[in-house]
Amino acid sequence: MIKKTSSPPPTHYIFVLALIGVSGCWLLRQKSVPSPETLAVAQDTPTPKPTPQIIVQPQPVKALAGSLDTVPMFNSNSPEWLKMEGILLSTFPPTRKAVPAAHLNFPFQGRFDLFVHHQTINPKDLQTYYLGVILHNPGSQIVTVDVLQAASYLTQDSPYIKLPHYVENPDNTVYAGPGDRAVHDVLQGKRQVDFPAKLIIRPGQSAMLMNLPMPVRNFEKPQNGRSTLMRLSSSGKVYAASLAMFAKQNPDGTERAPTLAEWQALLDRGNLASPRDKTPSSPQQIGGQLIYSRVAGVAQGSRWQALLVDRPGAKDFTIPQRGKGVSYPIATLRGGRLGTEQIQTAKMLVRYPDTAYEAHGNYGIEYNINLPLYNATNQPETVSLTLETPLKEDRLSQGGLIFRNPSFNFPWFRGSVRLRYKDDRGQQLTRYVHLWQPMGQVLEPLVQLGMPPGDRRSVQIDFIYPPDSTPPQVLTIRTAEN
Template sequence: MQKKINFPPIIYLLVLALAGSGSYWLLTKKSTPSSEAIAQTTPISKPTPQIIVQPQPVKALPGQLDTVPMFNSNSPEWVKTEGILLSTFPSTGKAVPTAHLNFPFQGRFDVFIHHQTHTPKDLQTFYLGVMLHNPGKQPVAVDVLQAATYLTQDAPYITLPTYQENPENTAYAGPGDRAVHDVLQGKRQADSPAKLVIPPGQSRMLLNHPTPVRNLEKPINGRSALMRLNSSGRVYAASLTMFAKKNPDGSDKAPTLEEWQTLLNTGSLAGPRDKAPTPPEQTSGQLIYGRVAGVQQGSKWQAQLVDSPGAKDFTIPQSGQAVSYVLSTLRRGRLGTNQNQTARMLVRYPDTAYESHGNYCVEYNLSLPFYNPTDKPQTVTLTIETPLKEDKLSRGGLLFQKPPRDFPFLRGSVRLRYKDEQGKENTRYVHLWHRTGQVLEPLETLMIPPGSRKSVQIDFIYPPDSTPPQVLTVRTQ
């Protein structure tokens, strides 16, 4: 996963040009006494950011990823040609054997899809299909536990407030952001089947949805989807993309199951391909994480944050002190902990990511059983924040800066659950939109009476189009 904002390519070029210049240029058309009606260029220097060091302890996150496999289809990100995005079918009988990874699913597994297109030929509509195949001799039932999919046009990448209450999923910045919040809330969209029954030796479509660009203000669109499934038997999965055929009236026609099967059997990988990733053994020079296309191991990380293994309490920091726990760490971004939380790939294409960098769509469940050992009430704050990325802490603590860097590195929702002072269960859904290095106000503030305990549960699904690593900081005021 490369650090980027999902804007059109022309915007990328503009941002790169501005960033490389070291200053912005203001063009004015007003004439001056010394230059009659000649345009002036006046440099406006960008302020030197103030680096802020937070020297509190930074700890690895307890727990580990589970072993639930995730079908992760995210390369190529920008699609221009028809073809196979990701296939775990066997290669036997296929025209392009290298496009098939031969990995069956059974029991619990997840499907994550995230692809975009920009100005396809003749502004044709891309259809995105997800096919499941039963290779056995008995019917297989696939339960769709949760499912959500959105287009970029329905969930655009926009600037939002740093914090925004989001109980109804009305705050989002990107289709992946919107989709994972639905799943966090346990939803299955109305157009998603509750169950697929696949006869022996046959296939069924789990998803067959368009990504139109015609009649949009800009011919750019994409689709993100997250589905949690449970299969009673072995199934293979494939994500594919093809241009829509036309109905007699000129409208788009959804591809049939037979057309998808023909593409699977005869097609090659869709393009253009993303940049090849840097091999894990390379420890210096440019690092290209690459986009993911394969099956990763792990879809959930459960963590009990306590004083030590086997303990039952999280003793709050002393007054004025803090502690941070890392979230979604990755190669060269471990923030001094030596912990790489990234899911490993069980199968992958050779030109795609070696690991699932960023843990897109991995759910984090964090339990914090706070204990106040003092004889006075204490105020504790919780903040999820994005420090400047480092592998080792070069200045003895997490680095932030004022002003923060321009790009949003975290945009998604979290759920907080705890009992208030009256013992009533309190649940908040809060959308976060944070720039990297941003110094933040707390996400939540709690008062813990003397000698008492208060448990807090924080849950979130790491949102696509965010950039790791992050930390959870607990501070006693």
């Protein structure tokens, strides 16, 4: 049965899926009081969960304008769970290395990004893992690597917690995971004190960019993780590698960080860390289970800039008609294009054969979306913008984006966005808002604007796609019915 809802948004339709079954009937007996045995059976029978309402938003879904830039990203996310020491990702040349296949031979020069995310649970003897990132200058001139922004957080200091759907977050005090927290620092242009402003690397020499612990001892659950995002710029060619090593012991039994020489020895003589993650499905696979796997390689893309206008070359985004809306997908991927032909996933420039073919999720990639809204009518209109997470689909099986009530419990987007716009009083605002979104949740708007006839209002939405999220999402622009 299909019925139109009377509650906002007015264009939603609800498919009520009723589970109807008759397995028998009760016989009316003279004895009106049920027996104790009957009561016991009734008490043990679980109450069936109500069937969720399936909500379809039938507005058009259009491909997001713009494209990824070509800035390379060192993307170290496989294996996600560490069980042994080893090389996580090396772009060093394979020459003079004990395991040549562990090195992808990709030099960086100029702007590049670095994303590292790994976890561990109950390591041997509760030893502390260290995550190291080493840079090497292969040339004959000094190379300077500027650390433009950088942030790294532990899971134990930034736990995965449940939060309200929206919380104002100007100072990055609201987060639900280490990746969520780290990318917000970078969005705000910060560089943590753990990282130098620059590294100066002499010819033929190496230097440690990161050498940070991931402790598990003395926690209720011996589990931890670390998420790191950096934006870098190098004056010359450098090679990079991320590695995992247990802390070394001092003579008194205390732990210490590995030295540059110890990291270099692991890089030269070590193998890829294991056990490995699931092997990904081939891009040519048709049917069957789709396995994305985790990323370990160099992806192409640091930023996606989008200007949403009526048509190429136009200067305005004419707001939808009353009661109508339009959505633009974010971080679409194979198997999750939401009815468009667009895959936004960053391609891999180099990768290990048993890791992801693409950088699914675009973790650490910044989206800059500019909306020059224009009310072309002769009536005042109310326009809303919502970043939301519909059910994942490749083709829109119901003719629109699908939501449900109740939504799923697990959050598919947890991260902060920056909003810049003029409010209805003409005041220029910059807001940072943290989002915690279960998949399928129908949400209140992020921004709602009252636009007089002929009004033009620009809204800028910026965010770095949070590593603690699952794509795809959509940005929806809707004009209220009245």
